[in-house]
Structures are given as C-alpha cells and as structure tokens.
Amino acid sequence: EIVMTQSPATLSVSPGERATLSCRASQSVISNLAWYQQKPGQAPRLLIYGASTRATGIPDRFSGSGSGTEFTLTISSLQSEDFAVYYCQQYKDRPLTFGGGTKVEI
Amino acid sequence: EVQLVESGGDLVQPGESLRLSCAVSGFNFKSYAMSWVRQAPGKGLEWVSSITGSGDTTYYPDSLKGRFTISRDNSKNTLYLQMNSLRAEDTAVYYCAKNLIRTFDIWGQGTLVTVSS
Numbered sequence: 001e002i003v004m005t006q007s008p009a010t011l012s013v014s015p016g017e018r019a020t021l022s023c024r025a026s027q028s029v030i031s032n033l034a035w036y037q038q039k040p041g042q043a044p045r046l047l048i049y050g051a052s053t054r055a056t057g058i059p060d061r062f063s064g065s066g067s068g069t070e071f072t073l074t075i076s077s078l079q080s081e082d083f084a085v086y087y088c089q090q091y092k093d094r095p096l097t098f099g100g101g102t103k104v105e106i
Numbered sequence: 107e108v109q110l111v112e113s114g115g116d117l118v119q120p121g122e123s124l125r126l127s128c129a130v131s132g133f134n135f136k137s138y139a140m141s142w143v144r145q146a147p148g149k150g151l152e153w154v155s156s157i158t159g160s161g162d163t164t165y166y167p168d169s170l171k172g173r174f175t176i177s178r179d180n181s182k183n184t185l186y187l188q189m190n191s192l193r194a195e196d197t198a199v200y201y202c203a204k205n206l207i208r209t210f211d212i213w214g215q216g217t218l219v220t221v222s223s
Contacts, residue, residue, distance in 0.1 A: 034210075036151075038151075043201055044151065044210070044213055046206070046211045049211075055211060089209065095167035095168070096156075098150055099150070
C-alpha cells in the first residue's frame with residue numbers, strides 16, 4: 001500500500017498570502033496525484049488531478065506541481081473561502097490512498 | 107444538473123448489515139466508474155470500493171474485502187453498497203462519488219452510518 005504523508009498538519013496564513021502544502025508518497029506515483037478541498041460539513045471537492053491539471057471550474061490561484069514522490073499544492077493568494085482542509089490522493093495503485101490532510105486556517 | 111444523493115445510513119448494532127444507495131442524475135451513469143469513500147468522525151478520507159461502468163468489475167481494499175459489496179443498477183441510475191458484519195470502526199459518513207480516471211470528481215452529500223450497541 002502506498003502511504004501518503006501531508007505536511008504541515010496545520011498551516012496558519014492570512015488572506016492574500018501564498019500557501020504551500022506538501023504531499024509525499026512512500027513510493028513513486030509518477031503523476032497520478034490528486035488534491036481535494038473539504039470545508040466543514042461538506043463533501044470534498046476535486047481541485048487538481050494528474051498532479052497539475054485543474055479540475056473543471058477551479059480558479060487558477062490553485063496550482064499543483066511535482067512528480068514521483070514529492071508534490072505541492074500552491075494557493076497563490078488566499079481568499080476567505082479557501083480556508084479548509086486539503087487532502088492529496090494517489091491513484092497509481094490500488095488501494096487508492098489519501099494523505100491525512102492539511103488544515104489551512106487563519 | 108449533476109446530482110448524487112446517498113441514502114440508507116442509520117444507527118445499527120455491531121454485527122448487523124446495512125445497504126446504502128446513491129441515486130444519480132445529470133450524466134450518463136452507465137458510462138462512468140463509481141466509488142464509495144468514507145470518513146470517520148473527525149478523521150480523513152478512506153477509499154471503500156469502486157465499480158466499473160458496466161458493473162462487471164469491482165475493487166476493494168483488502169481490509170474490507172469480503173464484508174462490503176458494491177453494485178449498481180444502470181437501469182435505475184443507482185449505486186449500492188452492501189455492508190455486512192458491521193463494526194464500530196465502520197462508523198463514518200459514506201460518500202458516493204463519480205470517478206474521473208481513479209480520482210473522484212463529483213461527490214454526494216454523504217450518509218452517516220453509526221455502528222454502536
């Protein structure tokens with residue numbers, strides 16, 4: 001099983017600032033990496049797949065990068081609606097696995 | 107409008123069974139693989155199962171194989187999850203989701219399953 005590790009667990013930022021979230025895989029997932037955003041009481045929302053492709057309707061302030069075992073989600077200028085928990089997910093191999101999440105808070 | 111609406115969540119005792127349903131509308135259901143993903147209270151996301159568009163192939167993590175069964179009825183645009191021998195650790199919100207490759211691009215609102223005596 002591929003283990004996904006996210007850091008930091010919590011990221012404190014101010015609106016307008018840049019946020020950088022990290023995700024590491026225990027073995028190479030090539031570019032088979034997705035990012036999700038989840039707000040309290042809501043279902044997750046797909047942001048990025050293929051490590052860097054934005055999903056439909058996702059603003060361009062969200063960008064993904066990386067390959068192999070190291071990945072980054074960058075939010076270029078945080079808006080109030082971006083404060084949430086972010087999860088990475090690998091889909092190279094089953095079982096499909098998620099990271100533990102990074103909470104982005106003010 | 108694309109919609110996934112889960113139902114069937116309930117409070118059950120350990121060892122009991124439960125079947126979840128997910129009614130889908132707004133896209134060509136039979137053309138897409140579908141999945142279940144769960145989230146224990148205050149915890150992260152866990153993939154539960156996936157099924158191909160035709161329904162002929164199913165996938166599970168080893169930890170759930172044998173207790174959970176995913177199925178679909180393409181004539182009813184409905185996805186199912188049969189859960190047997192439920193345990194306290196199965197307590198979670200269960201989401202159905204449409205697959206994009208093996209990611210999840212559209213999610214339902216979730217249904218809560220509580221396993222407790």
